[in-house]
Each structure stands twice: as C-alpha cells, then as structure tokens.
Amino acid sequence: MSHSPGTVPGISGRTRLFAVLGDPVRQVRAPELLNPVFAELGLDAVLVPVQASAAHLGEVVRGLQRAGNVDGLLVTVPHKAAARAFADVRSPAVELAGGTNALRRGADGRWYAENFDGAGFVAGLTAAGHPPAGKRVTLVGAGGAGGAIAAALVLAGVARLDIVDVDQSRVRTLLTRLSAHAQGRVHGGELPPEAPTDLVVNATPLGLRPDDPLPFDPSQLAPGTVVADIIMTPRETRLLRSATAHGLPIHHGEHMLTQQLHLYREFFALHPAEAAISARPGLPDSAGPVPPA
Amino acid sequence: MSHSPGTVPGISGRTRLFAVLGDPVRQVRAPELLNPVFAELGLDAVLVPVQASAAHLGEVVRGLQRAGNVDGLLVTVPHKAAARAFADVRSPAVELAGGTNALRRGADGRWYAENFDGAGFVAGLTAAGHPPAGKRVTLVGAGGAGGAIAAALVLAGVARLDIVDVDQSRVRTLLTRLSAHAQGRVHGGELPPEAPTDLVVNATPLGLRPDDPLPFDPSQLAPGTVVADIIMTPRETRLLRSATAHGLPIHHGEHMLTQQLHLYREFFALHPAEAAISARPGLPDSAGPVPPA
Numbered sequence: 001m002s003h004s005p006g007t008v009p010g011i012s013g014r015t016r017l018f019a020v021l022g023d024p025v026r027q028v029r030a031p032e033l034l035n036p037v038f039a040e041l042g043l044d045a046v047l048v049p050v051q052a053s054a055a056h057l058g059e060v061v062r063g064l065q066r067a068g069n070v071d072g073l074l075v076t077v078p079h080k081a082a083a084r085a086f087a088d089v090r091s092p093a094v095e096l097a098g099g100t101n102a103l104r105r106g107a108d109g110r111w112y113a114e115n116f117d118g119a120g121f122v123a124g125l126t127a128a129g130h131p132p133a134g135k136r137v138t139l140v141g142a143g144g145a146g147g148a149i150a151a152a153l154v155l156a157g158v159a160r161l162d163i164v165d166v167d168q169s170r171v172r173t174l175l176t177r178l179s180a181h182a183q184g185r186v187h188g189g190e191l192p193p194e195a196p197t198d199l200v201v202n203a204t205p206l207g208l209r210p211d212d213p214l215p216f217d218p219s220q221l222a223p224g225t226v227v228a229d230i231i232m233t234p235r236e237t238r239l240l241r242s243a244t245a246h247g248l249p250i251h252h253g254e255h256m257l258t259q260q261l262h263l264y265r266e267f268f269a270l271h272p273a274e275a276a277i278s279a280r281p282g283l284p285d286s287a288g289p290v291p292p293a
Numbered sequence: 294m295s296h297s298p299g300t301v302p303g304i305s306g307r308t309r310l311f312a313v314l315g316d317p318v319r320q321v322r323a324p325e326l327l328n329p330v331f332a333e334l335g336l337d338a339v340l341v342p343v344q345a346s347a348a349h350l351g352e353v354v355r356g357l358q359r360a361g362n363v364d365g366l367l368v369t370v371p372h373k374a375a376a377r378a379f380a381d382v383r384s385p386a387v388e389l390a391g392g393t394n395a396l397r398r399g400a401d402g403r404w405y406a407e408n409f410d411g412a413g414f415v416a417g418l419t420a421a422g423h424p425p426a427g428k429r430v431t432l433v434g435a436g437g438a439g440g441a442i443a444a445a446l447v448l449a450g451v452a453r454l455d456i457v458d459v460d461q462s463r464v465r466t467l468l469t470r471l472s473a474h475a476q477g478r479v480h481g482g483e484l485p486p487e488a489p490t491d492l493v494v495n496a497t498p499l500g501l502r503p504d505d506p507l508p509f510d511p512s513q514l515a516p517g518t519v520v521a522d523i524i525m526t527p528r529e530t531r532l533l534r535s536a537t538a539h540g541l542p543i544h545h546g547e548h549m550l551t552q553q554l555h556l557y558r559e560f561f562a563l564h565p566a567e568a569a570i571s572a573r574p575g576l577p578d579s580a581g582p583v584p585p586a
Contacts, residue, residue, distance in 0.1 A: 011328060013313075013321035013342045020306075025362065028306035035304060048341060049306045051361035063356015068344035069318065 016045040016069050018268070021060065021083070022076040025051040030074050037265050045071065045268075054078060061086045065111060072104035072268060080115075080144050087113030096151030098177055099144055102267055116263045117145055118152025121201075121230065123262070124255025130199065130226050133157040138193045140215050141203035142170040145230055149203050150174055154182050162189025162197070164216075165204075192220035199226045199251075207237035218243040229253045309338040309362050311561070314353065314376070315369035318344040323367050330558050338364065338561075347371060354379045358404060365397035365561060373408075373437050380406030389444030391470055392437055395560055409556045410438055411445025414494075414523065416555070417548025423492065423519050426450040431486045433508050434496030435463040438523055442496050443467055447475050455482025455490070457509075458497075485513035492519040492544075500530035511536040522546045 018038075020030040031047045038045045052060035057079055064070045065086065075083040080099030084090060087103055088110035094100045100113035125132055137158050139150055142165035153161055161178075163186065165171045171188045178186045193200065206215040208231055218227050218239065227243035228251035240250045313323040324340050331338045345353035350372055357363045358379065368376040373392030377383060380396055381403035387393045393406035418425055430451050432443055435458035446454055454471075456479065458464045464481045471479045486493065499508040501524055511520050511532065520536035521544035533543045 011324040011339065011341055013315075013317075013319045013324065015324070015342060017341055017343070022306075023361070024306075026306045031304040031306065031308070046304065046339075046341060048304055048310055048339060049308060049362060050310070052359070053361065056359040059352075059359045060356045063353045063359070066345070066349040066352045066356070068316070068346065069342060 011046055012044070014044055016043070016071050017064075017067070018045060018047040018072045018074065019050040019064055019070065020047060020074040020076065021050050021052045021057070021079055023051055023053050023078060025049040025076075028076055030076075033261060034074075034264060034268075037261065038268070041265065041268070043268070047074070052079065054082070057082055058086075065105070070105070072102065074264075075099075075101050075103065077144065084113060087111045089113065091115065092155060092181075093118055093148070093151050096154065096178060096181060097144075097148035098174075099148065101148075102264065104267060114263075114267060115148050115151070116260045116267070117148035117256070118150070118155075119263055120260030121149045121228075121256045122152045122156045123259035125199075125228070125251060127259060128251055128255055130228075130249075130251060131156075132199065134159050135198040136160045136162075136196065138162045138164065138189050138191075138197045138200045139203055140164045140191065140201060142167070142174045143203070146203035147174050147177075149201060149230070150178060150186070154178055154186065158185065160195070161186045162193060162195070163187070164189040164191055191216045196222060197225060199228060201228045201230070202237075202239055203230050205231070207231045207239055208233070210234075210238075212238070214239055214242060218248055219246050221246075221248060223247065224249070226251055230256055232257055304339055305337070307337055309336070309364050310357075310360070311338060311340040311365045311367065312343040312357055312363065313340060313367040313369065314343050314345045314350070314372055316344055316346050316371060318342040318369075321369055323369075326554060327367075327557060327561075330554065331561070334558065334561070336561070340367070345372065347375065350375055351379075358398070363398070365395065367557075368392075368394050368396070370437065377406060380404045382406065384408065385448065385474075386411055386441070386444050389447065389471060389474060390437075390441035391467075392441060394441075395557065397560060407556075407560060408441050408444070409553045409560070410441035410549070411443070411448075412556055413553030414442045414521075414549045415445045415449045416552035418492075418521070418544060420552060421544055421548055423521075423542075423544060424449075425492065427452050428491040429453045429455075429489065431455045431457065431482050431484075431490045431493045432496055433457045433484065433494065435460070435467045436496070439496035440467050440470075442494060442523070443471060443479070447471055447479060451478065453488070454479045455486060455488070456480070457482040457484055484509045489515060490518060492521060494521045494523070495530075495532055496523050498524070500524045500532055501526070503527075503531075505531070507532055507535060511541055512539050514539075514541060516540065517542070519544055523549055525550055 020028050034047045083100050090113045093115040094113045097115045100115050102114045103111050106112050163171050202215045204215045206212040226249045229237050230253045231237050232253040243250050313321050327340045376393050383406045386408040387406045390408045393408050395407045396404050399405050456464050495508045497508045499505040519542045522530050522533050523546045524530050525546040536543050
C-alpha cells in the first residue's frame, strides 16, 4: 500500500468517484476502509460519504448515476431496500435479501446491485473454520442484516435454517421471499431452538449497548453449538462472553467486516474504471481558459 | 499546511463535500488546488470532480444539492451560464457576467451563486500594480470569460470599456446586459483601438495552441499600453512575447488563477461547514450494524 492510513491519493479531474449513501452518514467507515484499498489496487478513485434522506434518495441516486465519472455506490441504513430500485440488474443475494449495499456501473453502462452483508458473514464463518454448508442454523433477527444473512446461508447450502424474530410478520415476509430457493429448508423458529442446531446467529442490534438484554440465552444451547454475533463494537458482546462462560465456541462480528472488504475489493477491481468513459480531449470552448475549476 | 501536495486528509463519514462540474472534467485543476486549501483552513472537506453532460446537468446538480453534506459546487465549461438556474441568490457579478462558477449552500439553506473569473482577473491586475479603476480598457473576446471580466471591470469602476469580438451578436448581448450598470461607459470597440487605451485584455482562447494567430497586434498600441492575457498555459503566450518585443508592459494569465484561489478560500471559509447539518446521533435501525458502509 503506497499511502499511509488516513490519507488518500491526490484527487484530480481524472479521479473516478464512488459514494456511500446513508442517513445519517457520519458513522460510516467505508471511506476510511476502502480508500486505502483503491490505492492498493492502483485505482485513481475515491469514495466519499453522501448524506441522502429517504425523501430525496431518488434524486440523489439518479443525480450520481447521471454523473459520468461515478462508478459505484455503497448503500447503508436506511436505504438498502429502496436502493434496489436504482439497479438494472440484481444479484440473487439482492433478490433474496430484499436489499442491496453495493451498486456499480458495468462496462455496458447498466447498474448492477449486490449485497455483501450475507456473503461477508458466510465467508467469515468459512474462514474461521465453521463453513455453514450442510449445517443446521438458527438465525435471530429478521431485519435488514438478518435477511441478508438468511439469503446467504440458503445460497451457501445450509441443511436447515430456523428464523426467529419478535416481529412475526418480518419472519413471514422473509420466509416467503426465501421459499422459492430454500426447498423446505427454511422455517420460523423458536428460542431456545426446538431441534438440535449447529450454529446460532445474533443478527439483532442487541449488544451494541452495554445494558441491552441478551438476544437469546446461550446456557440453553447444546454443547458444541457455535454462537455467532454480527455486532463488531464491542468486540466481546455480552452474548459472546456468556457463550464462552458456558463453554461454547464463538464467532466474532468482525469477521463479517474483514470478509466484506475482500468482496468489495473484487467488486470494484472488476470494474474497468478508466475505460468506462472514453476521454473527450479538446480545447475549452469559447468561454476560454477558466481557472481553476 | 499539514498535508503534502498531492494528498488530501483522510475522508470519513463526517467529511463535507464540494464538487466541480464540467464536461469534460478531466482537465480541471480545482481538486489539486483547493483540497490543500481546505486542509490549510482546517476544514474536513473534500473537492471532487463530477462529469455532467449538458443534457443531465439539472439532474446531477439537483441530486448534489439534495445531498445533506454537499456544501458547494464549482462550475466550469460548458455549464457556467446554465448553472445560474440552480441558485436561489445570484451576486451582481453573476447577473452581469451571465454565468456562475461557484455555488455554495448558505447557513440559511439557500444556494448562493458567485462568479470569480472576473473578480480574480481584477484582483490580479490590482496586485500587479495595474488597478483598473478610472482606466480605459479594451477587452477582446465576449465569451464566457470575457463576459465575466467585463462585468468585473465595470464593477471595479473603469472609465471606459470597449468590447471587441468577431461575433458582433455576442458583443451586443454583453453590452445589453452591462448597460444598466455601466452608465454609458461600455461600448463596442474596434481593433486597433480608436481611442487611446490604458489596457488591452485578451479574453479569447487564442494563444492556447502554438499556431494560433494573435488575438490582436500589440505593435499598433501606443507606448505604455498594458497588454494582459488570461491564458495560463503557456505562460508566455505569443501575444505577451510580441508585446514585450514592442516594449509594452505585460500582465500574465496566472494572476487571475492566483487571485481566484484567494476568493474561493474566502467563499468556502465563510461557510459553517460542520454546523450546517446538525448531527443526528443514534443507533442504527433494526437493520443492525452493517459494515463497512
């Protein structure tokens, strides 16, 4: 990597743009994490935060897509579901998860939507020695992140997926979306799990705050059940500490992030950034040389 | 300045955005010139290039203006005239020049348009010891840059301004726009100037290419007449070399740029970037923690 963390290469008129859309957007970590990746890939590109309210999301996204040097958009809360509408092509993970967190302009000019939340989680499990294929999994939380993880687990070939949420309507919606691909493998679940399970995943926000209740009680799980969290901060959530205290193997939230970086890297590296828009050389028009803009 | 040239401070979710709009946009120098100024001012802000075609200018600008963390837009060819439509408030220089090259979001949420092309030129003249107030000036070129310079010269109080262009309709349009403020001081001119003149300005693109003809012949000017060019590259245009050869004082194009940087600096420093959009703290919604976007 040719640049120290915290800086990005100089931006010139030739620099390609990526934006991360959210509301709020102040908390996003993507610019700090991905700008060094662009530098490492040798891409003259920069990722900037763009605050877009739900009311104005369409105008903001369409405006960015109309800009000739914008090559991709990352999407975070609360826009992941709505952003699907701005893609011409959606991956199976997007269709199944019901949301997208990455759109890029293809060499053909069309916009492709991906969802790396679930794939990042599955890749993290696999890298940590817990590949989910053929396993029985209980997923707690059927919101945006839970939906993405459920979709990725189905695509990864879990034997059975039980989905639990205090909001039964969210469970039903997710089951309906997954059913065509899940071939009877996906069910509404209960806590503690009725059937033996290999892995229980927390995909709720519970654990972000020190005084949050546990999303489920690890002490009621069978020995050997892996307890996974998607919360990254704090690293050792109350859930993971409790699971460890009961002798259960655990899987930290940070793996999902680490693996997503790899996926983003591939997604953006695939894109022929400089080639997408042909150069238009020529002198300025009669308005003359107009410094410095 | 805390950053070396060619780098900008790390971009985070809190970074405020400025964009420079043009078509093409590859040649713009604003990001390289102004990002170090932001750093020097201690602003957590970044200026990025945005390529917008004339057909999509409205969508691109409105999209950027709808983004909560976009604080300003610079505008270059061919959009300076059209961009006026996206401002709520236009400075006298914008109205007179018929174009804007800088828009910013005010603390009141309205968009303010400025035009620094002419003001930069006048400030450059003044800094170089040629203040135009009370002087007789001949301006060659009534395009975008010429219009901006004409407006600034009128506002700076020239005694008389003669405007020359091969396109007589552009001269008439500019005279009409200036007439209300010029009180009989502005006229269509001829080359060589009929009346004695203190300063002759090239505001045409002639001189950008080595084989361009001279925009006018300095050998026909009276001794002591200042010959000014707005072309920056090459620094020593054929016109300036010819004027020097005839013993006339000259004024380089680069002064316009240097002084515009000061004006931009003031324009952006005035803006309470961090205060404009209040922080919206809070936990992510039920979609959970969603790294890294």
